[in-house]
Amino acid sequence: MNEWIYNLPLHCLPSGSTEQIIVRTCEPAALPAASITQAPGRIVAVQLLSLQADSEPLNAWMPGLPVELVMADPATEFPLLYRHTPLLDQHPVRVVIPVRSGFYKAVKTAVALDFPVRLDIGQPNPVLIEELEAVLEFYLHQSTVAQPIxxxxGILLSFYHQAPVxxxxxxxxxxxxxxxxxDDGEESLYGRLAGVNTxxxxxxxxxxxWMEQVLAAHEQCRSCEFLHHCGGYFKWPYPDYDCAGVKRLFGELQDAATELHRDLDAAPVSE
Ligand code: SF4
Known part of the structure; x- marks a missing residue:
């Protein structure tokens, strides 16, 4: 039997159960007290849903606990990242940036502040594919990028090690x-899979x-050269999504991994 990890809102913290929990909240100040009484030791990560919130109460609380800063509007919220940098002293912190118009600037700001980034990519339209290509170029070729995007x-390393993930x-x-x-307590699959009948x-x-029977069951996925790196991800929630742009991005990551191999093979070996 699988042991689920539940992503749930702070007010739904269960008592007495044993599942692992990712708790999401807009009120970080309420979290330390709630977790101590209701879920000691079961919280495996925190998602802070409002960058306007004061994250100071989390700074010294449960050091080492992963924290995600979830951005709603990248075009306007990126300056708010500055106030959350003290979290980096005690926690692995990652910024979740939705792929919406203007997200490139948010990515650059996050990386400059030393935050790793997770793109919440959705099913990007051609305009956003162009912005993604610019971000990929930045990630691959800008020497100052020290944090993962x-x-x-993950996909670059997967190509590099020839170990599809x-x-x-x-x-x-x-x-x-x-x-x-x-928020109303109803349970479902996460994110783009919400509403899928399991x-x-x-x-x-x-x-x-899951991939064989549900996630990558679309006929285009069956013959896709990137099936094992994508897993049918971009056919959700709308299966008629045109994957041409995202396949181009996979191809660029594959080429970058090949180039990296070539460069490392050609590098002189120190004795
Ligand atoms: S890129 Fe598109 S067609 Fe290929 S596996 Fe992913 S979702 Fe399926």
Whole structure:
């Protein structure tokens, strides 16, 4: 039987259960007290949903606990990242940036402040594909980029090591483990899979079975050269999405991994 990880709002913190929890909140000040009484030791990560919030109460609380700063509007919110840099002293912190118009500036700001980035990519239209290509160029060729930008980093390494890892894993959206609890307490799959009927799958189905029977069941995925790195991710939630742009991005990451291999093979070996 799988042991789910639940992504749930602070007011839904259960007492007495044993599941692992990713708790999301707009009120970080309420979190330390709530977690101590209701979920000691079961919180595996925190998502802060408002960059306007004061994250200072989290600075010294549960050092080492991963924190995600979830941005809603990248075009206007990126200056708010500055106030959250003290979190980096005690926590692994990642900024979740939605791929919406103007997100490139938010990515540059996050990376400049030493935050790793996870792109919340959706199903990007051609305009956003162009912006993604600019961000990929920045990630691959700007020497000052010292932090990972996901999904680029995970997929680049996956190509480099010739060990395919799908976007469901790279972007921490693996339905094998993750469940989402809405603000009204209703449980579903996470993110782009919300609303998917899982009744036909066994409760402990592996990700491979998920991909075969649900995630990458679209006929275009079956013959896609990037099936094992994508896993059908871009066919959700709208299966008629045109993957031409995202395939181009996969191709650029594949070429970058090949180039990296070539450069390393040609590098002189020090004795
Ligand atoms: S790129 Fe598109 S067609 Fe290929 S596996 Fe992903 S979702 Fe399917």
């Amino acid at each position: 996901e999904y680029f980093q 799908s976007l469901w894993v790279v972007l921490d959206e693996n339905p094998q483990w993750l469940r989402y609890v809405a 009744a036909l799958l066994e409760a402990n189905a592996s990700l491979d079975i």
